[in-house]
Amino acid sequence: MGATGTVSSMVGKHDALPDSFDRFVEQVRALVEAWLSPWLEARVAEASARGPEVAVVAEALRQLVVRGGKRMRAVLLASAYIACGGEEVSSVVPAAAGLELLQAYLLTHDDWMDGDEVRRGGPSVPAALRVHFAGRAHGPSSADAASILAGDLAAAWALSAILELKLAPARVVGALRELGGVEQEVVHGQLLDVCAEERSEATVAEIYALKTASYTVRGPVVMGAMLAGAGADDARARALVEYAEPLGIGFQLRDDLLGAFGDPRATGKPLGGDLRKGKRTALVVEAMRDPLAAAAIGRILGQTEASEPDLAGALRALEASGARARVEGRISALALESRAALEKVPLVPFGRGLLAQAIVALTERDR
Amino acid sequence: MGATGTVSSMVGKHDALPDSFDRFVEQVRALVEAWLSPWLEARVAEASARGPEVAVVAEALRQLVVRGGKRMRAVLLASAYIACGGEEVSSVVPAAAGLELLQAYLLTHDDWMDGDEVRRGGPSVPAALRVHFAGRAHGPSSADAASILAGDLAAAWALSAILELKLAPARVVGALRELGGVEQEVVHGQLLDVCAEERSEATVAEIYALKTASYTVRGPVVMGAMLAGAGADDARARALVEYAEPLGIGFQLRDDLLGAFGDPRATGKPLGGDLRKGKRTALVVEAMRDPLAAAAIGRILGQTEASEPDLAGALRALEASGARARVEGRISALALESRAALEKVPLVPFGRGLLAQAIVALTERDR
Numbered sequence: 001m002g003a004t005g006t007v008s009s010m011v012g013k014h015d016a017l018p019d020s021f022d023r024f025v026e027q028v029r030a031l032v033e034a035w036l037s038p039w040l041e042a043r044v045a046e047a048s049a050r051g052p053e054v055a056v057v058a059e060a061l062r063q064l065v066v067r068g069g070k071r072m073r074a075v076l077l078a079s080a081y082i083a084c085g086g087e088e089v090s091s092v093v094p095a096a097a098g099l100e101l102l103q104a105y106l107l108t109h110d111d112w113m114d115g116d117e118v119r120r121g122g123p124s125v126p127a128a129l130r131v132h133f134a135g136r137a138h139g140p141s142s143a144d145a146a147s148i149l150a151g152d153l154a155a156a157w158a159l160s161a162i163l164e165l166k167l168a169p170a171r172v173v174g175a176l177r178e179l180g181g182v183e184q185e186v187v188h189g190q191l192l193d194v195c196a197e198e199r200s201e202a203t204v205a206e207i208y209a210l211k212t213a214s215y216t217v218r219g220p221v222v223m224g225a226m227l228a229g230a231g232a233d234d235a236r237a238r239a240l241v242e243y244a245e246p247l248g249i250g251f252q253l254r255d256d257l258l259g260a261f262g263d264p265r266a267t268g269k270p271l272g273g274d275l276r277k278g279k280r281t282a283l284v285v286e287a288m289r290d291p292l293a294a295a296a297i298g299r300i301l302g303q304t305e306a307s308e309p310d311l312a313g314a315l316r317a318l319e320a321s322g323a324r325a326r327v328e329g330r331i332s333a334l335a336l337e338s339r340a341a342l343e344k345v346p347l348v349p350f351g352r353g354l355l356a357q358a359i360v361a362l363t364e365r366d367r
Numbered sequence: 368m369g370a371t372g373t374v375s376s377m378v379g380k381h382d383a384l385p386d387s388f389d390r391f392v393e394q395v396r397a398l399v400e401a402w403l404s405p406w407l408e409a410r411v412a413e414a415s416a417r418g419p420e421v422a423v424v425a426e427a428l429r430q431l432v433v434r435g436g437k438r439m440r441a442v443l444l445a446s447a448y449i450a451c452g453g454e455e456v457s458s459v460v461p462a463a464a465g466l467e468l469l470q471a472y473l474l475t476h477d478d479w480m481d482g483d484e485v486r487r488g489g490p491s492v493p494a495a496l497r498v499h500f501a502g503r504a505h506g507p508s509s510a511d512a513a514s515i516l517a518g519d520l521a522a523a524w525a526l527s528a529i530l531e532l533k534l535a536p537a538r539v540v541g542a543l544r545e546l547g548g549v550e551q552e553v554v555h556g557q558l559l560d561v562c563a564e565e566r567s568e569a570t571v572a573e574i575y576a577l578k579t580a581s582y583t584v585r586g587p588v589v590m591g592a593m594l595a596g597a598g599a600d601d602a603r604a605r606a607l608v609e610y611a612e613p614l615g616i617g618f619q620l621r622d623d624l625l626g627a628f629g630d631p632r633a634t635g636k637p638l639g640g641d642l643r644k645g646k647r648t649a650l651v652v653e654a655m656r657d658p659l660a661a662a663a664i665g666r667i668l669g670q671t672e673a674s675e676p677d678l679a680g681a682l683r684a685l686e687a688s689g690a691r692a693r694v695e696g697r698i699s700a701l702a703l704e705s706r707a708a709l710e711k712v713p714l715v716p717f718g719r720g721l722l723a724q725a726i727v728a729l730t731e732r733d734r
Contacts, residue, residue, distance in 0.1 A: 043551075050555045050573065053562040109519065113512045133562055144507070145480045145561045148515055149554050152476065155522060156550035163544045169536035176543070177530045183523035184410075187516050188417045194512045195420040195500055206417065 021357035028078045028089060029071045032100065035093045040065060043157060053133075057150045060128040061157075065104050067120040073099040073220045076358055080224030083351025084236050091167055092227050095175060098162035099220055102179070105154035106186060106215065112147040113194055121268055125150050155183075167227055174226035182219035185210045204282045205249070212255075213248020217362075221355070235345050242341035243355065250334035251362040253327050256281040258367065260318060266367040272311045278302025287323035335363045388724035395445045395456060396438045399467065402460045407432060410524060420500075424517045427495040428524075432471050434487040439729065440466040440587045446725055447591030450718025451603050458534055459594050462542060465529035466587055469546070472521035473553060473582065479514040480561055488635055492517050522550075534594055541593035549586035552577045571649045572616070579622075580615020584729075588722070602712050609708035610722065617701035618729040620694050623648040625734070627685060633734040639678045645669025654690035702730045 040062040047058035074096035078089045086092065104125075110116070111124035118124060126147040133142035162179070165172050189211025196203055221240045230237045258267050259274030260283060274281055278301050287293040296317035300306035306314075318324050338359050342352055407429040414425035441463035448459045471492075477483070478491035485491060493514040500509035529546070532539050556578025563570055588607045597604045625634050626641030627650060641648055645668050654660040663684035667673035673681075685691050705726050709719055 046551075047555065050577070051559055051563060051570075053564075054555050054558045057558055109515060113507055113515070115507075140480055140482075140511070142562045146558065148476060148480070148518075149558050149561075151515075151519075152522075153551060153554045155519075156547055156554060159526070159543065159550065160547035163540060163547055169540040173530060173536040173539055176526065180523055180527035180530055183526065184413075184520060187520045187523060188414065188421050191421045191424055191513065191516050192418055194516075195509045196418060197420075203418075210417070 021354055021361070024079070024354055025071075025075050025361075028075045028096065031090060031093045032071055032074045032096050033066075036065060036097045036100065039097065039161065053146075056132045057129065057146055057153060060125045061104055061108070061150055061154050063122065063128070064107070064119065064125055065100055067122055069100075069103070069120055071096075071100065072358070072362065073103065073216060075361075076217060076220035076355075077224040077227075079351055079354035079358055080221035080240055081228045081351075082224075083240075083347040083355055084225045084228035084230050085348055086224070086228035092165070092224065094164040095162050095223060095227060098158045098179075099215075099223075101154050101158035101161055102183075102215065105151045105158060106190075108147060108151035108154060110190065112144070112151070113190075165227070168229075171227050171229055174230075174232065175223040177232070178219055178222045178226060182214045185214040189214070199280050199285065201282070201285050204280070204285050208249050208252045208282065209245065212252040213245050216251055217248035218244035236347065239341050239345040239347075240355075242344070243338050246334035246341075247338040247359055247362060250331045250338065250359075253282060253331050253334070254363050254365060256283040257324065257327060257331075258365075260315060261324070263366065268367070272300075272315060275300055275311065275314055276302070276304050276306055283318065283323055283327050286326060287318050287321045290317075290321035290323070293317040293321035293323065331363050335359050388721055388728070391446070391721055392438075392442050392728075395442050395463065398457060398460045399438055399441045399463050400433075403432060403464045403467065406464065406528065420513070423499045424496065424513055424520060427492045428471055428475070428517055428521050430489065430495070431474070431486065431492055432467055434489055436467075436470070436487055438463075438467065439725070440470065440583060442728075443584060443587035443722075443725055444591040444594075446718055446721035447588035447607055448595045448718075450607075450714040450722055451592045451595035451597050452715055453591070453595035459532070459591065461531040462529050462590060462594060465525045465546075466582075466590075468521050468525035468528055469550075469582065472518045472525060473557075475514060475518035475521060477557065479511070479518070480557075532594070535596075538594050538596055541597075541599065542590040544599070545586055545589045545593060549581045552581040556581070566647050566652065568649070568652050571647070571652050575616050575619045575649065576612065579619040580612050583618055584615035585611035603714060606708050606712040606714075609711070610705050613701035613708075614705040614726055614729060617698045617705065617726075620649060620698050620701070621730050621732060623650040624691065624694060624698075625732075627682060628691070630733065635734070639667075639682060642667055642678065642681055643669070643671050643673055650685065650690055650694050653693060654685050654688045657684075657688035657690070660684035660688035660690065698730050702726050 044055065044058045044062050048055040077096050077099060078092055081092045082089065107119060108125040111119055112126040116124050117127040122128075126143070129146045129150065130143045133146045158179075159176075162176065163172065165175075189207050189209070192203060193207045193211060218241060221244050222237055225234070225237045225240050226232070256274065259269065259279065259281065260272055262269065262271075264271050270276070275284070275297065280301075284297060284301070287297060296310075297314045300310045300314045303310075339356060342355055347355070411422065411425045411429050415422040444463050444466060445456045445459055449456065453459065474486060475492040478486055479493040483491050484494040489495075493510070496513045496517065497510045500513045525546075526543075529543065530539065532542075556574050556576070559570060560574045560578060585608060588611050589604055592601070592604045592607050593599070623641065626636065626646065626648065627639055629636065629638075631638050637643070642651070642664065647668075651664060651668070654664060663677075664681045667677045667681045670677075706723060709722055714722075
């Protein structure tokens with residue numbers, strides 16, 4: 001089965017499903033937006049009834065969520081649901097929306113920890129809240145507290161959204177078990193990312209598996225499988241885990257490459273932005289093994305005011321050291337590994353095609 | 368039905384249940400400790416496999432949870448479960464343990480926001496983590512990040528613990544819906560507490576309802592009812608909400624009185640501790656309406672170094688203004704309101720007796 005082109009030949013009984021991956025993505029996005037928009041407005045209304053401070057926090061979250069992102073987690077959940085025999089994508093929209101809210105929670109706490117001011121082309125939630133809340137005499141500022149509470153609120157929303165599913169409760173419970181495990185893994189990964197003293201290649205690999213692969217790919221596809229009625233020890237669920245783990249790492253490695261070499265017009269982020277921010281990505285750790293590259297990169301890593309020529313020199317060093325090519329090679333190998341896992345078990349062909357195309361979308365993207 | 372003494376006459380078919388409230392409390396506590404202890408050790412082992420930074424965070428949480436507290440939320444959940452027809456307390460232990468983990472999450476984020484160093488006779492989680500994690504060059508310190516992530520981890524644990532229930536999935540889903548609502552309310556309440564500019568009596572009342580009553584009483588009893596098979600629109604569930612809301616406020620008002628007048632030997636907290644910390648409790652807001660009392664209290668409110676004579680003067684002013692007596696009167700009225708709600712609907716008599724005695728335990732306690 002090819003991973004590109006239309007998949008109309010595999011539609012079979014799914015007459016209501018669109019005939020290509022791109023249209024499926026559009027359909028899922030439209031369903032998720034249509035569900036989230038009034039749902040978030042209702043949450044903001046509840047917050048407004050409490051007081052203006054609460055309303056400001058809920059509104060900052062609402063804006064982050066509607067500003068979007070690629071909704072790839074929602075697409076992966078819906079694809080796995082179809083692949084495991086689910087019929088109506090609309091049945092899993094509250095769970096797909098819940099993953100978007102989970103991401104809002106994680107992004108909000110991450111952005112606060114990392115001091116990131118911009119997210120999805122607008123202010124990050126901590127940056128938005130700093131406008132409204134001042135310092136306090138003691139302890140963290142009100143703006144800090146409001147940022148943490150914004151993340152906590154989004155986490156509560158994620159749970160409540162998923163519980164609006166109308167599917168059999170046993171399936172909902174199965175999906176939530178996966179969610180609980182993913183939430184623990186993401187925190188483990190973030191702790192390693194923020195607090196670990198040394199940063200070996202092994203640590204970076206573990207952070208990617210825990211912090212990105214778990215909630216970007218594994219959680220969504222396992223939840224989709226559970227919602228279609230697969231048990232946790234189902235061969236399909238196990239195969240989807242084998243599909244998800246390399247794909248999640250490949251997704252993050254592509255992110256690393258885009259964060260260094262990505263075209264700012266496509267990514268919306270400055271050239272070499274990750275380097276200036278001092279992110280010790282797998283790409284950087286790989287290149288630093290070469291002493292010449294290490295010197296060039298060391299000159300600008302974490303230097304937000306680094307000069308353009310120094311930045312260009314560091315990017316050339318990433319190339320010349322072979323690090324860029326090796327990371328590209330790893331992405332290709334991970335994509336193959338992910339694709340092979342899809343062939344191990346019987347899946348509904350249309351859904352299998354969606355999952356195969358998701359590999360391309362996540363690992364060959366330019367933004 | 369009396370709220371004190373044994374309830375052996377109401378045991379009926381519940382032969383395995385203990386014959387008094389105190390023994391029931393002991394039984395629930397013992398079951399919860401026995402469940403939590405190995406469960407938390409398993410979570411710490413998972414964290415240790417990730418790295419020492421992760422292990423330190425998990426261990427700080429484990430210690431907070433095993434150090435205890437009164438486990439009143441667990442007792443309330445179990446009491447409501449029995450009152451709505453549940454038979455085996457052991458069936459709801461994972462949910463009761465989950466409430467303890469939910470509290471660990473909320474206490475950890477609260478203690479970080481409030482700068483509280485001591486909790487349950489030991490270091491608060493943020494204080495414990497500050498020993499292990501240093502500052503960072505930019506943004507919040509690693510200790511700050513680790514404290515927030517500790518709370519996030521406890522929230523994930525709460526969800527995972529509750530999902531270990533072996534009861535019918537529809538009941539679990541019903542209980543989790545209540546949990547999601549409670550989590551939103553607690554965040555709303557904390558936002559008002561930390562970020563609201565003015566602090567009227569109405570604001571204080573709303574904070575108490577949202578921040579304390581919701582997760583201390585309403586969440587536990589509604590979850591207990593759901594786990595016993597009551598629907599959300601069940602008359603029993605509605606009556607339990609009417610029972611819970613005044614009781615939760617009464618509990619917090621008793622806390623306010625203990626925080627000012629409590630015997631340090633019983634509470635483990637210094638005399639007048641809330642005043643020195645600057646907590647604008649309902650008691651304080653009530654007293655401040657009297658200009659004389661306002662002057663005496665204003666002299667020490669938030670002054671951690673206030674002199675003993677000034678503190679004694681403020682406590683006398685709380686008495687002389689009538690504020691202490693009025694708060695005592697409100698607690699009595701709330702307890703009556705709570706008790707009346709129990710009479711509105713048919714409940715299993717033994718469970719009703721437990722819930723009635725819980726009113727006494729929560730509103731007439733000395734620690």
